[in-house]
Each structure stands twice: as C-alpha cells, then as structure tokens.
Amino acid sequence: MKPLALVACLLVSITVAHAQEPKEQHKAPVTEIRQSAVAFLEGLSPELRKQAMFTLDDKERRAWSNLPATSFKREGVSFKEMSPEQKSLAHQLLQSTLSSQGYLKTTGIMHLDEILKSLAEKRRPNNTPMFGHDLYWIGIFGDPAKDKSWGWQLDGHHLALNITVVGDEVSVRPAFMGSDPARLPEGTYSGWNVQGAEDEKGKRLFASLDDKQRSKAVIDKVAPRDVITGPTRGDQLKTPTGLPASDLNAGQRRLLMSLIDEYVHNYEHNIAHIQLDRILKSGLDKIHFAWAGTGEGKPYYYRIHGPTVIIEFDNHFPPGRSSGPVNHIHTVFREPGNDYGEDLLKKHLLESPHHQNQP
Incomplete structure (x- = not known):
C-alpha cells in the first residue's frame, strides 16, 4: 500500500473508532457532597446541629428570599454562629457542589454584602445589621449520613442555593x-463586577x-x-x-x-x-x-x-x-x-x- 493511501486508511480508522467511542457518562459527585455535608454536621455542636437539620419535606426548604435579614427571617445555622473551623467545613460543602466559577460568584456575593454592611454602618451606625457575610444560613434537609434523598440550602441576601440529592442524582435548582x-463604582474594589x-x-x-x-x-x-x-x-x-x-x-x-x-x-x-x-x-x-x-x-x-x-x-x-x-x-x-x-x-x-x- 502506498504511503498516502496508508495514511488515509489510518485516518479513516481513527475517525470511525472515535465515532464509536461511548459518550462520556457524567456522574454527579454525590459521595463528595454527602461526605462534606456529614463533616459539616459533625463539626457543629449538638445545639447547632439540631438547629441546622430539618426533614426533607419541611416548609423551610422552600422558604428562601433575596431580601436582607431584617426583612426575611431565616432558619438553620448562620455564619455568625459558626466558629472558624465550622465556617471552613461550610465552605467545603459549597465547593463540593459548585465549580470554581460558581464558588467565586457565591462568595463574591457574600463579600459584596460585607461592603454593603460597611456603607450602611456609616449612614446609620446604631441600626440593626441587615447586611454582611455573617447573615447567610445553611440548612440540611434529611440526614445525609442515612437518607438516599436529602438536600442542603444556602440562603441570605441576594443568594439562595437549593441542592437536592436523590440516589446518585443531584438537582441544583432553583x-x-x-x-x-452590580459594579462597584468606587473604593478599594472599584470596578469589581461579580x-x-x-x-x-x-x-x-x-x-x-x-x-x-x-x-x-x-x-x-x-x-x-x-x-x-x-x-x-x-x-x-x-x-x-x-x-x-x-x-x-x-x-x-x-x-x-x-x-x-x-x-x-x-x-x-x-x-x-x-x-x-x-x-x-x-x-x-x-x-x-x-x-x-x-x-x-x-x-x-x-x-x-x-x-x-x-x-x-x-x-x-x-x-x-x-x-x-x-x-x-x-x-x-x-x-x-x-x-x-x-x-x-x-x-x-x-x-x-x-x-x-x-x-
């Protein structure tokens, strides 16, 4: 067989083989998400763990809002109540489900709320805080250590993530x-646009x-x-x-x-x-x-x-x-x-x- 014919034959063979390759099967990282949720719960005190956990059908699972904390009461465990170690476990839960892009957007929104808190304190220093990184709550619905169906939620001003795990599948909406x-017009972070x-x-x-x-x-x-x-x-x-x-x-x-x-x-x-x-x-x-x-x-x-x-x-x-x-x-x-x-x-x-x- 001539060299050019051989090359052409090889190219055809490679193309056919590639076409016959099975489509990549994507599997949600339910084990990693579950382990992160269990670690988060185990890192809480018994009081906070009880506060963080709800049944899967609890009305709180659908009770989220984009409003500030003073306008909408949240349940679960707030970042304000967490120790540094517990906050780290909470962030690991976020990272188990989000991409690096999604994690940076999520934490960027939380940090942006800290900037709003600083601006609000300058205008009205004696008011009850309505913004800030501390005012975001995590709730766990069902028991990730035992249940096949369970979920977690992050809820606070301008941010609500609702994650549901069912067997080996994951729903991430709404x-x-x-x-x-949206775009900071001035200050240290001028131009920042989450x-x-x-x-x-x-x-x-x-x-x-x-x-x-x-x-x-x-x-x-x-x-x-x-x-x-x-x-x-x-x-x-x-x-x-x-x-x-x-x-x-x-x-x-x-x-x-x-x-x-x-x-x-x-x-x-x-x-x-x-x-x-x-x-x-x-x-x-x-x-x-x-x-x-x-x-x-x-x-x-x-x-x-x-x-x-x-x-x-x-x-x-x-x-x-x-x-x-x-x-x-x-x-x-x-x-x-x-x-x-x-x-x-x-x-x-x-x-x-x-x-x-x-x-």
Whole structure:
C-alpha cells in the first residue's frame, strides 16, 4: 500500500473508532457532597446541629428570599454562629457542589454584602445589621449520613442555593444570585463586577439580533422591576415567549449557548453537563429568548425559557430609586417540573422497593 493511501486508511480508522467511542457518562459527585455535608454536621455542636437539620419535606426548604435579614427571617445555622473551623467545613460543602466559577460568584456575593454592611454602618451606625457575610444560613434537609434523598440550602441576601440529592442524582435548582451594586463604582474594589458575564453575554446576544428578530424577542419596552419567578413565584411562567432559538443563525446560537453555559457551569463539572443535557434533551429549538427594556440607560431584562429551563436576568435601579445608574442585578435559574428535585423524587418513589411495599 502506498504511503498516502496508508495514511488515509489510518485516518479513516481513527475517525470511525472515535465515532464509536461511548459518550462520556457524567456522574454527579454525590459521595463528595454527602461526605462534606456529614463533616459539616459533625463539626457543629449538638445545639447547632439540631438547629441546622430539618426533614426533607419541611416548609423551610422552600422558604428562601433575596431580601436582607431584617426583612426575611431565616432558619438553620448562620455564619455568625459558626466558629472558624465550622465556617471552613461550610465552605467545603459549597465547593463540593459548585465549580470554581460558581464558588467565586457565591462568595463574591457574600463579600459584596460585607461592603454593603460597611456603607450602611456609616449612614446609620446604631441600626440593626441587615447586611454582611455573617447573615447567610445553611440548612440540611434529611440526614445525609442515612437518607438516599436529602438536600442542603444556602440562603441570605441576594443568594439562595437549593441542592437536592436523590440516589446518585443531584438537582441544583432553583438558584437565585444577585448583586448590588452590580459594579462597584468606587473604593478599594472599584470596578469589581461579580455577575459581569451574565450581563455582557445577554447584551451581546440581544445586540446580534436584526430588526425582524428583535420584533419577536422584545416582549416589553419597559423592564419588569424584578425577575418574574422569584421566591414563592416559581410557577408564574407557563408558556415560553419571545424569539425561538430556531430563528437564530449559527453564530447567534453559539451566543445563546454561551449564555446558558454561564448559569449551568456555576456547578461542578459533571453536575453542569448533566444539567445541560437535561436542557438540550427537550430540543434547543423549543427554547425562547425574550428581552424587555429598550430605553438608553434604562433598566433591562432578559429571559431564556424552554421545557426544562427558566433563566431570568434583571438589571434595574438600586432599591428605592427610579433614576440614576442601572446597577442592581437579580438572576434566577429554575427547572420547570424539577425545582427542588421534584421530578427526581417522584421517580425515586416509583422505583424504590421500600416505597412500593408501603400500604
């Protein structure tokens, strides 16, 4: 066989072999998450451990808010009550589930709250603290040492993570992340922008649309004051509206996927790919991109909505203001039908022999 023919034959063989390779199977790191949760609980005093633990069906599991601590009462164990060693175990729990990107965003939001605390103390030094790193709570739902189905929650101002473990699967939605100010305008951390990628990628996708596409994408000239599916409002959006992904060209689809990736990849690598598979399995063309707010320098909003995903982003005026810089971000990441692992829990009940044998 001639050398060129041999090379061509080898290339074909390699290509065929590669095509026949099994698709990478992503498995959520449930063992690592479980071990981190158990270590966190074991590191608490008996009093704090009792305070941290709830049953999986406790109402507290769905009781989270983006409001400051003085406006919404949290339960669980706050960072204020933890020793340095216990705080370290709490951070290990966060790192077991989040990617480095997601962990830095999460702790960045918590640190941003510390800056808000400093500003509030200068204005009103004698008031009850409403911001700060100490005012974030962790709750464990179910017993990670014994139960196949359990979860954990981090809840505080502008931050709510809801994690549910069911067997060897993990649900990470709903999640709320916000920042105020979105971009720090002055001081030591001037220019710091925790959620800059969510902002810029959304604007880039909208800017890529032509007039015909925008006529479908724009659902309102004025942005809503907040995300629609915020706390206690997970069922507010039923039908996707806006511009279907089927109307996007190849470049715009890449921009849309990059924007979705920004939210998905806040989680550990395998969890992120499992989430992405769930989103895409229902069909990219069924996902819609919507935009609201078209005035220059005015608040703006976007939404990505499909059968298995709702992403909302809102950049508005700071609380109590109706003018000035648009510099206050709220985001939410949800999964219709599987928030709090609802779909996974139903599947577990149907397939578990223990539950099937119950009268």
